[in-house]
Amino acid sequence: MHGKSxxxxxxxxxxxxxxxxxxxxxxxxxxxxxxxxxxxxITTCEEQAVEQAKKIDHKKDFNNPLTGIPVIHKDIIxxxxxxxxxxxxxLDNFIAPYxxxxxxxxxxxxxxxxxxxxxxxxAMGSSSxxxxxxxxxxxxxxxxxxxxxxxxSAAAIAAGFSPCAxxxxxxxxxxxxxxxxxxxxxxPTYGRVSRYGVIAYASSLDQAGPMAKSIEDLAYILQxxxxxxxxDSTSAKNDVPDYTxxxxxxxxxxxxxxxKEFINSNLPATASKLMDDFISTLKRLGADIxxxxxxxxxxxxxxxxxxxxxxxxxxxxRYDGVRFGYRAKNAKNLEELYMLSRGEGxxxxxxxxxxxxxxTLSSGYYDAYYLxxxxxxxxxxxxYKNAFKKVDAIITPTTPGPSFKIGEKINDPINMYxxxxxxxxxxxxxxxxxxxxxxFIDGLPFGGQIIGKHFDESSILNIGYQYQxxxxxxxxxxxxxT
Amino acid sequence: MEINExxxxxxxxxxxxxxxxxxxxxxxxxxxxxxxxxxQLQEINTENIEPLYSVIEGNETAIREDKVIEExxxxxxxxxxxxxxxxxxxxxxxxx
Numbered sequence: 299m300h301g302k303s304x305x306x307x308x309x310x311x312x313x314x315x316x317x318x319x320x321x322x323x324x325x326x327x328x329x330x331x332x333x334x335x336x337x338x339x340i341t342t343c344e345e346q347a348v349e350q351a352k353k354i355d356h357k358k359d360f361n362n363p364l365t366g367i368p369v370i371h372k373d374i375i376x377x378x379x380x381x382x383x384x385x386x387x388x389l390d391n392f393i394a395p396y397x398x399x400x401x402x403x404x405x406x407x408x409x410x411x412x413x414x415x416x417x418x419x420x421a422m423g424s425s426s427x428x429x430x431x432x433x434x435x436x437x438x439x440x441x442x443x444x445x446x447x448x449x450x451s452a453a454a455i456a457a458g459f460s461p462c463a464x465x466x467x468x469x470x471x472x473x474x475x476x477x478x479x480x481x482x483x484x485x486p487t488y489g490r491v492s493r494y495g496v497i498a499y500a501s502s503l504d505q506a507g508p509m510a511k512s513i514e515d516l517a518y519i520l521q522x523x524x525x526x527x528x529x530d531s532t533s534a535k536n537d538v539p540d541y542t543x544x545x546x547x548x549x550x551x552x553x554x555x556x557x558k559e560f561i562n563s564n565l566p567a568t569a570s571k572l573m574d575d576f577i578s579t580l581k582r583l584g585a586d587i588x589x590x591x592x593x594x595x596x597x598x599x600x601x602x603x604x605x606x607x608x609x610x611x612x613x614x615x616r617y618d619g620v621r622f623g624y625r626a627k628n629a630k631n632l633e634e635l636y637m638l639s640r641g642e643g644x645x646x647x648x649x650x651x652x653x654x655x656x657x658t659l660s661s662g663y664y665d666a667y668y669l670x671x672x673x674x675x676x677x678x679x680x681x682y683k684n685a686f687k688k689v690d691a692i693i694t695p696t697t698p699g700p701s702f703k704i705g706e707k708i709n710d711p712i713n714m715y716x717x718x719x720x721x722x723x724x725x726x727x728x729x730x731x732x733x734x735x736x737x738f739i740d741g742l743p744f745g746g747q748i749i750g751k752h753f754d755e756s757s758i759l760n761i762g763y764q765y766q767x768x769x770x771x772x773x774x775x776x777x778x779x780t
Numbered sequence: 781m782e783i784n785e786x787x788x789x790x791x792x793x794x795x796x797x798x799x800x801x802x803x804x805x806x807x808x809x810x811x812x813x814x815x816x817x818x819x820q821l822q823e824i825n826t827e828n829i830e831p832l833y834s835v836i837e838g839n840e841t842a843i844r845e846d847k848v849i850e851e852x853x854x855x856x857x858x859x860x861x862x863x864x865x866x867x868x869x870x871x872x873x874x875x876x
Contacts, residue, residue: 395856488835502834528844532836600818611795618796620869622860631872633796641798649797650807653788654814656795670821672831677824679832711810712817728835 299324300458301775304515307461308363318366319351322410325368329413329459332779336457338434338450340373341381341414350410364522365408370463372451373414374421375401375506376495384497385417385429385447388617388624388643398495399530400464400506400523407522415450415463419645420614421471421499423447424717427708428647435704436478437776438742442701445475451509452479457779462510462519466496468503469602470696470721473733476509477696477745480735482762482772483509484516487753488728489534491520492527500609501532503602503725512772513734513762517541520755536753544756545763550584552761555689559595560720566699569744572737573695576746579768580693580761590689592681595723597674599715602722603651604658604671610648611655617643650711675726682727686751691758694720696733696745720747730755734762735771743771783812 299307299321310316316324326344333339347368354366371377374384376394383389401411418428426434426449434449436442437456444453448465452475455463465472467485476483484507491506498504508519524538556577565573577587619625619639626638644652658667685692697717707714724731729752736746750758766772788808792799799807854867863870 391862392860395853395860526842528842528849531841532834533842534836535840535842594824597821597824600821603814604818604821615796620861620871621857625862629872632874634798635872636796637793637798640796644797646803646807649792649795649799649803650810650814652795652797653791653807653811657783657791657811657815660791660794666822667818669831670826671818672833673826673829674821674824676829676832677826679835712813726835 300328302461303512304363304367304461304518307367308360311366312360318354318410319348321366322347322351322368322412325460326412332457333459335440335778336435336437336444336453337432338416338453338457338459339370339413340383340416340431340450343380343411343413346380347410347412354408362408363518367409367462368412368460369404369409370413370415370451370454370460371401371411372417372448372463372465374417374466374497375464376497377401377411377414380414382414382497383430385419385431386644386648387430390430390624392623396495399492399527401495403525404519404522409522412460415448415454417450418447419648420497420610421447421466421468422610422647422651424470424474424714425707427704428645430645433704436701436742437779438480441703442742443478443704445478445701447471448475448509452476452481452483455479455481455509455511456776458775462508462515464506465509466504466506467725468500468606469725470718472507472509473696473721473731473745473747474718476733478701478743480743480771480774481509481511482513482516482732482734483507484520484732484755484759485724485730486520486524486755487534487730489532490730490753490755491523492530492533494527494529498613500606501613502609503606513732513759513766514545516732517545517759517763534753539756541756541759544760547760548584549580549761549764552585552691553689554580554585554587555590555685555692556587557592557595557692557694558589559592560694563698563719565695568739569695569699572739572744573746576736577693579765583764583768585761588689590685590692592685592723594674594678594681595719598678598723598726599719601671601674601678602726603654603715604667605675607651607655608659608668609655611652611659614648614652619643678723679727682723682729691761692749694747694749696720696747700739700742700744724749728752730758732758732762734766735774737771783815784808
């Protein structure tokens with residue numbers, strides 16, 4: 299059952315090859331048997347999943363292809379009556395009293411939540427090494443990282459623990475782990491998927507999206523997650539098109555832009571070779587490749603870190619030790635209760651970003667850092683706007699190289715931040731972007747990125763789907779987990 | 781201003797984060813490095829450029845009727861606190 303696509307599973311369920319309960323039990327037993335090696339799961343929701351699967355088997359209505367499909371939610375997604383930790387000691391005891399909009403919509407489509415995935419604490423990190431629950435080793439090579447922050451989601455799909463998962467992406471947190479683990483993932487346009495019930499990190503950049511083995515699967519799940527929600531004031535009222543309808547379209551004549559700043563970025567030769575193959579496949583399919591320029595690319599990472607840290611310092615002020623979450627013992631007064639609960643409840647990277655944000659927002663430094671970064675953000679957004687006057691989509695590598703070793707970058711935050719160089723621009727500009735596997739470098743997966751215009755997820759899914767009809771990278775599985 | 785341990789201590793206090801001596805040293809050094817690194821933004825001329833606080837700028841944000849849509853969640857929400865009593869959160873004494 300693992301390794302199959304949503305449509306294949308749906309066909310099996312329809313003809314009764316196995317029941318929804320058998321399907322759910324299969325994946326949960328795989329988690330129990332194999333997760334010791336990759337630590338991708340924080341909580342397994344067996345009881346609730348079994349109950350829901352039984353209901354679905356009773357109804358036997360599989361007309362919606364998502365009915366009965368198991369899903370793993372990143373542990374940043376609030377799931378009612380299920381522990382939601384956000385990868386933090388701060389929320390180790392937090393049982394969400396309500397359901398997020400996106401997981402509720404997925405449930406309404408018949409999807410079954412089977413587990414909650416490990417992640418970098420509060421979605422801050424690119425390697426999973428910031429999780430309170432420990433690192434998620436890469437399923438392809440266990441001494442390498444799974445990426446981050448949606449590390450558990452990506453690793454669990456690669457290991458065949460679920461056909462799909464959710465992730466969130468503030469600066470690359472869906473796409474980078476998808477690339478490192480050899481799966482597909484999309485960060486939708488800002489506003490496409492409601493942020494209600496998604497624990498906040500940097501609210502002007504956060505966006506949730508699906509992760510799965512293939513682009514076709516992403517199209518089905520994104521369909522279910524998207525849409526207006528009056529509980530998120532930045533939720534978009536734009537109609538949600540049928541993402542699956544355009545997949546089969548030819549990409550002949552599509553104009554694809556190749557940013558010269560990304561090509562000249564000292565990619566290792568092995569990665570350049572895979573990019574060349576990626577581009578020639580797209581050319582063979584009839585796409586028209588032109589060079590474009592995103593001149594402010596270099597500044598996207600520093601601008602991102604100022605904006606994200608500023609927003610996080612404000613968002614994370616809610617963790618006060620009083621109303622929910624970790625509460626320090628032995629505090630003598632209220633001030634100490636705040637200081638100790640936060641000091642003991644947050645990990646290093648979260649503290650560092652809260653402090654950086656507090657500094658960049660403080661009187662006297664606001665103009666030089668926060669305001670400056672927001673001005674640079676406009677220039678970056680305009681770069682994308684101008685590029686999209688000439689092309690339908692932009693093609694880049696997802697990351698500057700494949701996964702790196704556990705421990706390699708953890709003491710060098712700036713070097714760690716730079717692994718997001720190709721992904722943060724889409725968050726700052728609010729445009730949709732997906733990552734898909736385009737080959738291997740020394741046994742580690744490598745990802746290509748397709749960036750689209752605002753609310754034009756259809757085009758990038760179409761291009762990715764057509765590429766996957768021509769290639770088999772997305773069907774590969776690490777031998778340890780076949 | 782250069783980020784040193786004294787300034788880091790002040791930022792930690794403003795952020796309500798209790799740091800150990802060891803943490804203070806390591807955060808101070810890394811914060812100083814990061815602030816120096818983000819200084820590169822000053823290379824860009826942003827004269828007459830308006831800040832972009834949100835990418836939905838210009839698009840209408842959804843407005844809804846001012847109607848109560850939520851019920852009273854007290855029974856569900858209060859137990860999330862490790863110290864509560866009689867419908868109230870308990871904190872250390874604030875008035876001497």
